Amino acid sequence: MKLNLNHKLLQLDGAEFTENGKDVYLSKLLAGRLSENVTGISALKAYDWAKQLWDTGEIEIDRSDLVKLQEFVESSQLFVFVKGQILEIILKALS
Numbered sequence: 001m002k003l004n005l006n007h008k009l010l011q012l013d014g015a016e017f018t019e020n021g022k023d024v025y026l027s028k029l030l031a032g033r034l035s036e037n038v039t040g041i042s043a044l045k046a047y048d049w050a051k052q053l054w055d056t057g058e059i060e061i062d063r064s065d066l067v068k069l070q071e072f073v074e075s076s077q078l079f080v081f082v083k084g085q086i087l088e089i090i091l092k093a094l095s
Contacts, residue, residue, distance in 0.1 A: 003066065003093055005030055005086065006057025012081055026086050027057035033076045041068050066094060 005027040009017040017024050034041075034050035041049075045065070052059045061069065070090045073083055 001061060001063075001066075001093060002058050003061050003069075003089070004058040005053060005089060007085070007089070009082060010085065025057065026082070026089070027053040029078065029082055030073070030086055033078060034072075038072060039075075040072055041065075063094070066090060070094070 005025075007026045009024040009026055009029065011017050031050040031053035034046045034053070038046045049059050049061075049069075070087065073086050073090065076083070078086075
């Protein structure tokens with residue numbers, strides 16, 4: 001299945017989050033975390049996902065890897081309002 005994370009990061013009030021006047025995308029935030037030291041996902045797979053997310057905002061992923069990605073996001077060093085938005089997309093794909 002395709003997992004599309006090419007969504008703008010939203011603040012808690014629903015307004016778009018910007019940094020230095022530029023939109024911030026969930027795909028780029030997750031790509032950054034995947035390019036760091038990851039556990040539960042092979043380094044090569046994490047690297048491939050990071051590249052795809054950075055370039056296109058989406059990845060092709062099967063259900064078992066989606067569960068691994070969910071666990072990774074839950075334990076990652078991201079703000080809760082960022083994790084929540086990514087996890088909502090993952091959980092929707094799992095349903």
